Amino acid sequence: MAERRDAAVDSGPAVGGLPAADRLRAALRPRIGVDPRALAAFRFALGAVxxxxxxxxxxxLTAFYTDAGVLPRDLLAESYPLARFSLYALSGEAWAAGVLFVVAAVAAVALAVGYRTRVSAAVSLALLASLQARNPFVLNAGDTLLWQLLGAGLLCPLGARWSADAVRRRGAPRDDGSPPRNARFAGPASALLLSVVVGVYVSNAVVKLRGEAWPAGEAVERVFRLTYLHGPLGGLMPESPALMAAATYGWLGLLVASPLLVAAAGRLRAALAGTLVAAHLSMAFTLQIGVFSAVSAIGLLPFFPPFVWDRTESLAAPTAGRFRSAVAGISGSLSEGPAAIDPPSRLLPDRPTRARALAAVAALLLVSLLAWNAMGLGVVAAPEPVAAVSDPGDSDWDMFAPSPPSTDSLVLATATTADGDRVDALYGDPVAADRPTSDARGYPTARWRKHLSLLSADEPERIDAERVDATLAYLCDRAADLSGEETASMTLASVEVDVTGSGEVRVREKVRVREIGTRECR
Structure with missing residues (x-):
């Protein structure tokens, strides 16, 4: 339900001059309501991410989403039978995946500018789900959060402000009872969107507090000992135990305080959301964790209250004016008169009916989300039908919890050419004939790290031999492309190094090499 400025309707005992129900609504709206301009910024950021x-x-693209890569479709179907319905699984060719990438990019641009917003959001969600289903072995928490935010946003009026749709609707009669243009959007859909974000923080806080490293102030220092997690600036972090302890307690404090994102309002809420955004952006530069930091930051935009967007709107007024003029000009050149405004579709229910249907769907999803998070934390037991399908305890929200790893995880990917030369199949560098363990390197990307770490399981029975062989086959071809020579054999091994201490007394010890697999390439 959108916030209304109607006269109060007597629906309960009057308390303090207002009916009790209206007092409750007045208290909830600043907390579960979202400024439409915040939704607009959220929409634009979603499209950009x-x-x-x-x-x-x-x-x-070839490595992870084609039959020539590390996960051909027959292996995907064995591991995840439902994934065969992914649009990306219709073909194993690189050109087909490339076409879908282009379509997804067009839908993302349309979402960002707010053109046919709900349609572009639905298309983006369908293509994102298909892309993630095509290779579940390279996903992380950021991917899960991205589709959840996009799905929750689909139920909100993302195109109400600062959008091509809003410009095209300008001047159209408002016969659907819609609220004033800057009134908060409040209801099950807004509560769902906010709950997705708060649920991540609360779940992560609970799991971190169950461990020892975070309450002891040691966790952040442990994370930055791991070179394989270093982002662009990760190696430049000051190695000060006091600074690292402060960062640990600071982040843990923000997680514990996260319920204030909905319990508080006004400047306190804005300050907490702003601090969390700054923390996530700092992670983007210091840690190799994919899009997680950016996705987390955009998930906080709906929490910023109206005074933030008043200021933003005043600063962006000149640019917004040019955008409106451009869109209006394009719309006018396509058609004239009332037909230029979205005509009501005879195939769709009227807007109030659609709004009620969306609210009902959002309410159902909200209850499901809260129940799932409660089951994941062990607050309530999972019903047998749920437990038989999946384990809510296998959550994506245990990032570096209850304790960060204490082992630097590296990789040796050594290809031997037909001439006897050796090449690093991941990076293309020449390597020594007897490649030492000290030559092990980190992973090219966060997705390569996820893929290879799942292949090098501690228990041999958990290693998927077919996926290992497919990876080796792909690396044979990759090494040949990088070196320009035919590859004779390929060996892949993981290297684990225990790291203790910090600064000048950092010690790397107990090096363990585990061969993942070897293959003849010819």
């Missing part, structure tokens, strides 16, 4: 995600994935 979808484009960035596609660009990052495109670097390894």
């Amino acid at each position: 979808l484009l960035v995600d596609l660009a990052l994935r495109a670097r390894n």
